[in-house]
């Protein structure tokens with residue numbers, strides 16, 4: 001008799017709570033709140049062509065980028081969910097210059113802070129290309145009960161207690177780690193639950209996909225130019241030439257490579273000597289997931305998770321995915 005036993009995200013979070021003998025479920029409640037808010041954002045994205053949610057919001061965010069309506073919507077949904085969950089005392093978001101302090105009585109006592117990119121890849125929204133949301137979770141450093149401070153958000157990526165991304169693709173998935181491996185959950189719209197679909201994700205040590213915006217080739221560091229040529233050379237032993245796959249949404253490009261094997265590259269380019277991606281809410285959470293799945297993530301000469309953040313929106317080059325491919329890129333960069 002076929003038993004349709006599903007393990008929902010909440011079932012799994014509770015099951016895995018045993019990984020944290022001293023935890024009283026606060027992180028669990030934070031993670032499940034992110035899951036619930038993601039379902040709300042997912043519903044809007046799935047109707048993007050039918051409801052007034054595509055196009056520009058007519059505002060520019062602190063990055064000087066045109067905010068898409070869905071950026072603003074996702075930012076509000078996740079901010080409200082984190083403010084009301086009672087475990088988070090403040091957030092840093094791509095859409096705001098400074099951190100947002102949650103000062104109401106319950107939130108103020110929250111143990112955790114969250115850094116987020118509420119909508120990643122948003123320039124793709126109007127063209128029905130998959131996008132994502134990214135979250136990086138830390139314990140606050142300053143005393144509980146006091147207003148959270150900027151220093152709470154500038155911790156090295158190695159101190160993250162959890163990293164989460166949601167990918168709104170052909171199906172909607174939530175992938176997360178709390179430092180004990182990586183697990184993926186696919187949203188089953190018929191029951192409105194994220195169900196365990198990719199237990200204990202391990203990324204292949206080698207892959208045949210490289211993901212980079214080759215339009216910037218002229219600006220890349222020499223080592224990256226040489227690496228791209230290396231990927232394009234014919235060599236049966238190392239199964240080259242590789243395939244070039246680039247969607248332009250970090251979460252989507254990274255997720256495909258995580259499962260299949262491959263490497264994502266965003267090097268320094270013209271006008272962005274540190275690359276385009278932000279360390280605190282894009283590179284760090286993606287890098288923790290990469291490492292927890294057996295992969296690697298580098299800024300070129302240094303492990304991403306070891307970089308000391310100096311400011312909320314600072315950028316970093318990012319080379320993340322299959323371990324041997326990241327190491328190869330580092331060799332090309334330091335040769």
Ligand code: AHG
Pocket residue numbers: 094117119120121122123213248249250251276
């Ligand atoms: P966001 O939409 O949050 O600003 O992030 C977009 C990022 C990332 O998702 C993607 O990898 C990168 O921008 C693509 O940049 P290019 O268009 O310069 O290749």
Ligand code: MN
Pocket residue numbers: 117119120121250282
């Ligand atoms: Mn982004």
Ligand code: MN
Pocket residue numbers: 071094117118119120121122
């Ligand atoms: Mn974004």
